[in-house]
Amino acid sequence: MNENRHPIDDLFRDGLDQYSVEPPMHVWERIDQTRTPVYKLINNFKQNARWYMSLAAGLVLISSAAILILKDGKIDDHALSQTQAVNEAPAPEAPSGSAGKSEEAPSITDLQAENQSFQSEASTNQLPATTNPFRAELPTRASNATPQNRASEETPQEMAPQEEPSKTELAQNGTNVTPPKEQEKVDVPEQMENNEQIVEEVQGEEIPEVTEDPLVKSSEEANDPQPEKAQQPVVNPPITPSPWSVEILGSYDFVNRHFQGGNPAYRNARNKYEKVGAAYTFQMRAEYRFNRILSVRSGLSFSQIHENLNFNYTSPDQINVYQKTGYIIDPINGPQKITYEVKDTMPGSTTTFRSSNSYTFLDIPILLNYHMYTTNKWDLGLSGGPVFNLAFRQRGQIVNPSVTDVIKLNGASNPYKGYAGLNVMFNLTASYKLDKHFDLLFEPGLRFGVTSLTNSSFGMTQKYNSYNLFTGVRYNF
DSSP states (O other), rough: OOOTTHHHHHHHHHHHOOOOOOOOOHHHHHHHHHTSHHHHHHHHHHHHHHHHHHHHHHHHHHHHHHHHHHHHHHHHHHHHHHHHHHHSSSSOOOOSTTTTSSOOOOOOHHHHHHHHHHHHHHHHHOOOTTSSSOOOOOOOOGGTHHHHHHHHHHHHHHSOOOOOHHHHHHHHOOOOOOOOOOOOOOOOOOOGGHHHHHHHHHTTOOOOOOOOOHHHHHHHHHSSSSOOOOOOOOOOOOOOOOOOEEEEEEEEEEEEEEEEEEEEHHHHHHHHHHHEEEEEEEEEEEEESSSEEEEEEEEEEEEEEEEEEEEEEOOOOEEEEEEEEEEEEEEETEEEEEEEEEEEEEEEEEEEEEEEEEEEEEEEEEEEEEEEEOOOOOOEEEEEEEEEEEEEEEEEEEETSSSSSEETEEEEEEEOOSOOEEEEEEEEEEEEEEEEEEEEEEEEEEEOOSSSOOOGGGSEEEEEEEEEEEEEEEEEE
16 A cells, blocks of 8 residues: 555555444334335325316316206206196186086076066156167077078167167166177087077077167176187296305415424525425315305315425534554664654545425315305305315425425425414405306415424424415306
8 A cells, every 4th residue: 555645545445344234123113114005105196286287177177067057958858848737728617607618508498488587677667668788699509500591580670770868877777887898709519509509490490689788788798708818838946056066276375385493594594595495285174154155165176386406415524533553763772662643634525415306295174254245246255264174295305404404395304294284364355257057267365374293303394375366166956
C-alpha cells in the first residue's frame, strides 16, 4: 500500500466488513403485510384510482339515463290506461221517464180522456176556446206516421189563426204562462212497436181538437231526451314529485397545509422542500328533501392531495484524525520507531431526494341544506356539516425531523395515522333546473381539518384546509 495515501477505504472495509445489524421484528411484520392480498388490492386501487372513479361515474350516468327512460315509459302507459278507462266507461242512464227507458207509452184513448176532462174544467172557468195557443200534438212516439195521415189528423180549428190571450188573462185563469220547450225528435226504440200499431189503427178516425194539457205537457217533457253532457277532457291527477334525488359532483381544490408544534427548523424545512400540488374531490350523494326549505344530503367522497418533494442534502466536510507509525533513521542509534497524528479533511457529499407524494381520503359527508331562494328554475341556499373519514392512505417520502434524510411513507417509520378523523364542510349551493329530472349544480365551499393527521409521538401536528369549487348534476326522481 502506498504510504502517501490515507487508507480510509481500507479502514472502513476492515472495520465494517463483518459488521451486521439485525432488523427489528416490526420491520418483518410490515413486509409480511405488504404480501397479503388485501394490501395488494388496496395498492392496486391506489395506482388505478382515476380509472376506477371514471368507470363508476360512467356506470352511474348510464343507470340514471336508464331509470329516466323507464320512468317516463311507465308514466305514459299509466296515463293511456286512465284515458281508455274513461272512454270505455258506460254512459249514465237516462232519468226516469225519459225516452231511453222501455216504459210503456200512454195510449191515445187515455190522452183523449185527459183532454176531455181538461176541456170540461176550462168551460166551467169560462175560458175562451183559444185559451192556450200551444196546442198539444200527438206524442213523438207516433212520429213514424206518414205526412198524409198527419195532414188528415189536423182539424180546421188547428189550421185557423187563433188570437193569443195576454199573459195577465192566462195568469188569472190559472193557466201556465211558460211556453213549453221545443219538442225534439227522438228515435223510437224497438219496445214502442206496439204503440205504433195503435196509432196506425186510429189514423182513420177523426181526432177532436186537443188543447194543451199540463199533464200531457209534463209527460212530454219527461219523455224528451236529455241533452247529452259534453264529454269533459281527461285530466290526470298531478304527480307529486319524489323527495329523493341523486347528485354527482367534482371539484378542483386549492389546499393549504398547516403545521403546529415541533422544531421550527423542521417545520421550515417541510415548507421549503415539500410543495402542495394539484388536489381534487369527487362526491356521489343522495338528497332527501323534507320541505321547500330543509333537506339533508349524504354519500361517499373521494379526495386526493398531491405534493412534490425536492430535497438536496449536502453533508458537512469531515476531518479524520488518526495516528500513523513510522521510522526515523538515527545515524547513531539506527532506525527509531515513532507514532504521529495525521488529520485528513474530506469534503461533504450532496444527496438529492425526489418524490411525488399523494394523500388519499375516503369520507362520508352529512350535510344539512337550507334553501333560501327558490323559483321555477333557480334554487339558492347554504349547506354544512361534518365529514367522517373512513380511510386515509399516503404514498411517497417526507423530510426526516433531523433534516438529513427522508422518511418513506410505506415504511415502518411512517408518522401518519390510518384514519384522518373529522373534518367540517360549508358550501354555498346553487342549482339550475334543466327539465323535470335534471339540475345543474354549482357549490363553492370550504373544508377545515379538525383532527391531526400525524401520530402524537411525532411531535408535530399536520392538517389540511381546502377551498372547493364543486360542479355537477342532480337527478330528481
